[in-house]
Amino acid sequence: MEKEICKPTCFIKFIIVLLTPDDIGCSKIDGQEQAKPRARQNVILEMGILRSALSRKNVAILRKQNIEILSNVEGILYIPFKNHVGETIPKIIDRLIDSGFTIDAKKAAYALN
Template sequence: MKDRLQNVNDLLLVCTEILEGNEKEVRDLRFIFNKIKTLNNLASQLMDIKKYYVGESEREDGLLSKPAYQRLCEYVENLKKEANRELSSYVFVIHGHSADISELESTLKLMDKNPIFIKDLDNNNTSFIEKIENYSCVKYAVALLTPDDWGATKESNQLVLRGRARQNVIFELGYFFGKIGRDKTICLVKDGVEIPSDLDGCSNLKYKENMNEILVELKKYLS
């Protein structure tokens, strides 16, 4: 570590090599998320650097001066801001089996958003929950609640089936409530779907036939 810290410019170069990707990597969705993870790790490592390697002035034994350390912190912080600006265009889409998925994808792209669909992510021998974890550091999530399943209560004397969203949609919705907050997780509820009472008071946009009915409201939420 000391050898790498003898010259702050060398360390900045190392950071740049880690964080800058070639053209192919930039087009790869994984790049921005790996970049965020690397930056967060670097920010954490800076605390250790300050504790063990920052001195009043640069010396031959490899200590960083306080001004040099400050420049390094500012450099990493600026990279984090840049990465977060790029990340803000991504929206994780929670969905079931409805054909409305295609319309939602087109709608988000018209808003200059980059929708993330779990079905499009590389397998890489990872489970669904691991995929969600790996791509969940987004600014917004949109949950499409459509009547893909039937459900009924056992307490009723008569079996009354109601349209419900798929179980994975409800699970992923709760995950993003906890991860990024319910104010950043928007529910698009199609007519005919029964939603849990726990979702009352959340950001629910209801529509009957198509996304045009809620286009203005959705754009406000994602702005």
């Protein structure tokens, strides 16, 4: 992935990262009793690579509720969802428009139904 993103011919303009509770983790200090749902570590790594390759406004991070947030990235703006990732569509559309994309209103309305 990193090789593709860093190519001069790469035309990626917007990235959507999906954080879902696929793992459970805890610190050594807290122990397993304090284990919390978290995204897979490779997804977190790739999210960092993508954030460094594109500007902050061109990366949308969709976060399922109750997932542990990394301690050193609290300033990141997440788009939360509770039950289904489809809940994020209106905010994704807003983010795409803010990033300079043209969105067809009829198609956007269809996606929301």
